[in-house]
Amino acid sequence: MAGFDESRPIFLQLAEMLEDGIISGAFPEEGQIPSITEYSAALKINPATALKGINLLVEDGLVYKKRGVGMFVSTGAKEKLLHKRRENFYVNLARPTAQEARALGLSLEELQKMMERGYKDGDRA
Amino acid sequence: MAIELKNVSKSFGGVHALSDVSLSFGGGKIYGLLGPNGAGKTTLLNIITNRLYADSGEVLIDGEAAPGRDRALGKVYMMAEQNLFPDSMKVKGALKITADFIPSFDLELAMELAQKFGLPMGKKVKALSTGYSSILRLVLALSAGTPYVIFDEPVLGLDAQHRDMFYRLLMEHCGGGGQTVILSTHLIQEAAPLIEHAVIIKGGRILRDASAEELTGAAHTVTGPAGLVDGYIAGRQVLNTTAIGGLKTACVEGEPDARVPAGLEVSAMGLQDYFISLMNEEDAK
Numbered sequence: 001m002a003g004f005d006e007s008r009p010i011f012l013q014l015a016e017m018l019e020d021g022i023i024s025g026a027f028p029e030e031g032q033i034p035s036i037t038e039y040s041a042a043l044k045i046n047p048a049t050a051l052k053g054i055n056l057l058v059e060d061g062l063v064y065k066k067r068g069v070g071m072f073v074s075t076g077a078k079e080k081l082l083h084k085r086r087e088n089f090y091v092n093l094a095r096p097t098a099q100e101a102r103a104l105g106l107s108l109e110e111l112q113k114m115m116e117r118g119y120k121d122g123d124r125a
Numbered sequence: 126m127a128i129e130l131k132n133v134s135k136s137f138g139g140v141h142a143l144s145d146v147s148l149s150f151g152g153g154k155i156y157g158l159l160g161p162n163g164a165g166k167t168t169l170l171n172i173i174t175n176r177l178y179a180d181s182g183e184v185l186i187d188g189e190a191a192p193g194r195d196r197a198l199g200k201v202y203m204m205a206e207q208n209l210f211p212d213s214m215k216v217k218g219a220l221k222i223t224a225d226f227i228p229s230f231d232l233e234l235a236m237e238l239a240q241k242f243g244l245p246m247g248k249k250v251k252a253l254s255t256g257y258s259s260i261l262r263l264v265l266a267l268s269a270g271t272p273y274v275i276f277d278e279p280v281l282g283l284d285a286q287h288r289d290m291f292y293r294l295l296m297e298h299c300g301g302g303g304q305t306v307i308l309s310t311h312l313i314q315e316a317a318p319l320i321e322h323a324v325i326i327k328g329g330r331i332l333r334d335a336s337a338e339e340l341t342g343a344a345h346t347v348t349g350p351a352g353l354v355d356g357y358i359a360g361r362q363v364l365n366t367t368a369i370g371g372l373k374t375a376c377v378e379g380e381p382d383a384r385v386p387a388g389l390e391v392s393a394m395g396l397q398d399y400f401i402s403l404m405n406e407e408d409a410k
Contacts, residue, residue, distance in 0.1 A: 008393060009338075010318055041297035044289070045318040046155055046337075 010045055014053030022062065022077050023085070029073045033063060126187050127151025128173055128201070128273055128305070133182035135168055135329075142168045143329045146182070150273070153302035155295075157320035157337070158309040159400060165329040166309045170277055174203045186273075202227065202269035204276045205262050210250045216261060217246045229270035238264045238294060242287065255282045263291055267298050274299055275307045280315075292319060317396035325400065327407055341394050344402065345381045348374045349389035357382075357389060364402040376402050 004010050021027040034042070039050040054071065057063045062077040101111040128150045135143040143165050150156050160166050171177040173184055175198055183190055186197035210219045220239065224232040239246060242260045245253075253261060259282045266274055276295075280288045296319065299306050310316045323340055325333040333340060344364060347357055354373040358366075362378040376398070381391045394402075 004318065037297060037301060040300050041293045043318075044292040044296060046321045047296065047300045047302065048154075048321050049318070 004043075004045075011049050011053035011056070014039065014043070014045070014050060015056040018054065018057055019062070019081050019085075022073055023081055025078075027073050029075050029077055031073055032069075033071050033073060035070055126272070127185075129185040130169075130173070131183050131185070133169075133172060133179045133184065135172060135177065135180050141329045143172070143179075146326075146329075146331055148324060148331065148334060150307055151305050153305055154321045155300065155306045155308060155319055157313075157316055157323045157396075158307055158326065159311070159313055159323055159396075160326035161311065161404060164326045166326060167277055168329075169326070170203060170275055170307070170309060174198065174201055174275070199228075200271050201273040201275065202266060202271040204266035204274075204279060206277065208250050208253075208258055208261060212249070212251050214250050215246070216244055216248055216250060216253070219250050219261065220265070223265050227269060227271070230265075231268045231270050234298065235264055235268035238267055241294070242290065256284065256287065259283055260287060267294055271304070273305050273307070275309070277309045279308070279310070280312065288315065292316075295319065313397040313400050314395070320396070323396065325403065327404065332403060332407065337396055340399055341396055342380070344376055344378050344394045344399055345391055346374055346376050346394055346398070347381070347385070347389055347391050348372065353386055353388050357386065365405055 004013050018027070018033065021033075022029075027033050033054075036047050036050045036054065039045070039054070040047040043050070054063065058065065058071075060080070062074055062080060063071050064074050065071050098111065101114075106114075130146055130148045133143055133146045134141070146165075146169065148169075158166050158169070168177060172179050173186075175195070184194070186194050186200060189197040208219070210222070214222070216239065220232060220235045224230045224235070236246075239261075242257075242264065244257060244260055244264065250258075250261065259279075263276075263279055266276060266279070280291055283291065292315070295306070295308075300319075308316055308320065317337065320337050323333065323335065323337050324331060325340075347354055349357075349372070351368060351371050351373040354366075354375055358375045358377055364376040364378060366373060366375040368374075376394065385391050
């Protein structure tokens, strides 16, 4: 199982993993997600940490609890996440990329060409 | 419901092994007991389990002081340092005899775990390799089923695969909140994600007793050009700094600034880094 990056809290990284799973379809809407104990054992993390990570998604209405059964992905969760991630895209990725390009002395045109190349390569990958 | 130590002190021939230690372990949490070699970790655990007597102070188990504590001790299982089974006893026999002595012991689980680890059931206990000898003791502790389980350096002599397996099984079988676990280790990096509450001990004194989150949130590291880093750390409590060429890294107490100057990189501190900084700071005193 993928390791965690030391520099950020594990519960945030777990929440992101779960979100990625919902976006990729690994956890389909109305499908069950693994339990706290399963996450805790598989990732070798404290159950309280696993609970905290999953609770972030519960608070956002992305997953919900069925008493005595487990946790399930809410209907509409994927769309909600895509919306959130797209909003974050500019701030977290587009703007820093443009800033770095400027620092390296790349023109806007050169940056655009690179983005085109990356977009096409991404299609192939 | 807790194991409580109140002002416990212990000396060996004039050397203070524990000085005025007060702690509480409970709530179905997983505790990390962290400290360098000779810090007093094993002495503390031996006092909890009555293998040693404190010079002063007291230990309560679920509120029971001695002599009622002898009965309460049945609630605590400490992973043995050695296998003390009769020479002719086989692994299977060792599991069965443990089940006879500990009412809460889950023999079925022990058999299952032994199989997962590849422990040879028909082999004599004394003929086991160092690694498998440790694994047997781990399997017994994981299956004990007592409200309190203590592991003292549980993964010594285990290879990477078996250490990994132990951490998973510990979370699976003891992480559900029904058992309070004390994990004494100096392999902090590996154990850090498992630990909810950390107790840091050195020279017989408790240096920190707080949630792991609190400890690692209490400091951060900042890296960048020396001039920028110096500007950032001015007026702050700095744990330590390292420099390579013009690049400088500083460990700083407190939360990072909401706005970090461009060119500086801020990252959270792992439990191991925090531990090392704390030890360096103590050594410098």
